[in-house]
Amino acid sequence: VMNEGLPFAAVDNSKLASTARDMGGAISKIMGMQMTGGSSTVPDSYEKLRQAGAVARETLKEAAAQRSGTPRVKLKTKNGRVLFPDGSSVAYTELAADAAQLKPVSDVALRDERQWRLLGKKMLRSDIVAKSTGTEIYGIDLVMDNMLYASVRSNPGMGGMRLNYDAGRAKAMRGVKKIVETRDGVGVIADNTWRAFRAVNSIDIEWGQPDYPASSKEIWDVLANSFIAEHKNSRLKNLGDVETAQQNSSVIEAEYRVPYLAHAPLEPMNAVVLVGDDRLDIWTGTQIPGFIQDHAAKLSGIDKQNVFVHVQPMGGSFGHRLEFSYAMQAR
Structure with missing residues (x-):
């Protein structure tokens, strides 16, 4: 995973690239990174x-x-x-x-x-029967005594902020306990999920615009405009003699475009948080429990050694559970 974030192509086996990959592995070991x-x-x-x-x-x-x-x-x-x-x-x-x-x-x-x-x-997977019969308990299935429920609406454009909102109708709804502002949206705390959903969806919100293009067409336009002269014909690897091979040969050209896809697992992102005077417990499906522990400790002011992340079975991820904003919202 560390190697994927380095600025080297997968086919780059130069001394610099190899050294950087070795250092990335060493750093992750020193940091005690627990992730997949x-x-x-x-x-x-x-x-x-x-x-x-x-x-x-x-x-x-x-x-x-x-x-x-x-x-x-x-x-x-x-x-x-x-x-x-x-x-x-x-x-x-x-x-x-x-x-x-x-x-x-x-x-x-x-x-x-x-x-x-x-x-x-x-x-045979040990969880195959539970997953095949619908009896597996995922993070979203957890229920605790006296638990409250929250639902959050965030800017639909990642990176965009919340400008203004009117939560008057939500505050008057049955079961609503509190309206909470987040960095890029608004949340509602209520006594059950349905009331939290209804209340948060009743809030009128004015969203700020993100920095990136808003539609797939605009994204492709930006990419197409990046193919300027100095960028063309760049090669990550140069093996053989393509020009000679093309002589007296038929050339087939095709362009393929694959859209950006949402990291949208079947089980929505969720977390259950229990905050005590000097202890914080988080139950969630995650691929990065160590990162959640670190950030939760900083956010809560509770010592890291007293922050416990209970990793739950995950209903899919597609990369989304390599993020942790949802767990921080629960806190």
């Missing part, structure tokens, strides 16, 4: 998670070895248990507290591919 996106989980984390799993396995074995007096090299593991030579076993859960007190066993060997029991095998 761009179908990057397996490419980014496959070896790292195998290594982490091996360290955890050997550390649990060490805890079992110290408890039983059996050398770690004689212990095996299977199905969440440490196996002793005499046929007895102990669950990882029973060893976890002891293992947490030990220095992790870092000198570990990854299992040989021939010993794999799960990797490379066809596996």
Whole structure:
């Protein structure tokens, strides 16, 4: 994911581009970035998670070895248990507290591919039944005692601001508790979702215009006007002799245009927030829990260590849950 944000083409394998990608990976590790996106989980984390799993396995074995007096090299593991030579076993859960007190066993060997029991095998997803029967509990399904509900209207043009609004009708509606201004819109807090929806949609809002073109046609006009002489014929990579290949050959030309698409998952963006005197809990489906924790701590003034993000199953994302404005609005 970090590499996607660098100013280098995917085909650029120059020394500078390679060094920048290496630095991006190192920075994300130092920052403790916990995120996933761009179908990057397996490419980014496959070896790292195998290594982490091996360290955890050997550390649990060490805890079992110290408890039983059996050398770690004689212990095996299977199905969440440490196996002793005499046929007895102990669950990882029973060893976890002891293992947490030990220095992790870092000198570990990854299992040989021939010993794999799960990797490379066809596996049924653990959530397939719930998702197929409509019984999966997503973030938007959470209900808590004495919970209030909010609905927010933001400027339909991303980056545009809210200029003025009239919430007179909304304030008079049944169940409405409060009208809240956001940076680029207005929100309503009510005692159920339907009343929040009705009230927020009754507010007359004057929107500011965003900086970018308002329609697809205008976007294409801007792009077309960017093809000025000095930009034409630029090449990210130059292999072979195209000019020679075109001689005495038929040239087929075609232009393809793909519109910008909204990051609109089936499950709307949502978050549940519980604020205490010195603790903040957030329940939401997200791809960037660490970023939400950081920003929520800054916004609330609560120490980061007392901000807890409970990641929920997500009803789609398409990149939208790499953003966190909706969670900050809930706060």
